[in-house]
Amino acid sequence: MKKHLTKILVASTAILSLWVAILLTPANDFLSLTGLYHQPIPEHAEGHPVDPGKGYYIEEVSDGVYFLSGWSHNTMFVVTDESVIAVDAPPSLGEAYLAAIREVTDKPVSHLIYSHSHSDHIGFASQFEGASIVAHEATASILRDRQDPQRPIPTVTFDEAYTLDVGGKHIELTYHGPAHGPGNIAIYLPEDKVMTMIDIAFPKWVPIHEFAVAEDLDAYYKIYDVLLAKEFTHFIGGHAMLGSYQDVKDQQEYAIDIKNGAVAAYESVGGLAKLGERAANSPNTYVTVNFGLNRMAGKCEQAVVDKWAGKLAGVDVFTHSHCKRMVFHAMTD
């Protein structure tokens, strides 16, 4: 009988906790989960008119410098007097990438630059036969480890900086720390005023989940000043829209708002000692810790969403994850 009563008690406590959790989950988050509520996508963020027959959208942003967009991934390539220099090889573009190059030139692809090692950006690289592959040492080291035939090992590597001068085009490759991941480089054409850096800033959108799963948040925050110290009119970020200098500035401001909001929320609960005390006295430490993290992230999220709604698409979807990651970061670093 006593056993039976205990079971009932445990079951009702579980149901009650579920309801409390639902009631206390930030409204936006809960409604997003149910699919009932989303902010409308601002018109300026609605994506490029990808030709459904071709599978890409192409735009010449400077003389011989082409922005290329598929359904999910963006990249660029440069047609020089001698040959083509391609950046990345997203499998989501696949054959359409080669077709896009052929649409504007019949020159051979002499170089393929890897922005970083992630397969969603370079997993079609094996199809760029005969091109020399340029990448950061860390990218080469990761790819040597992966042994993925779709991502051939780079043939030219560098540590801090490397310059490509091909057929009258000047391209500067530089490394500024891991940020998004080891080996993720900035690709800059100063004469064309075009900057490319992948998976850092998402023009007119917010980054996807947890700052696009940035491996080193401190380096991630620092990278914005590095980019903005250069002069450029076009920015290519690998996803979202073709961007501008102002778009990178906006993304930096959004990221700083999250940092400020997360730190303020963390300080408002009395720091790690208070949180730890509450967690230690609860029946399940993890539930209490996660509940505390979500509450702090919710506080941070609300102010940021209010400010950026209508300007950055997806602000209602992923701000919570950025805030939660940043609260965690504030606790540990």
Ligand SMILES: [Zn+2]
């Ligand atoms: Zn990536």
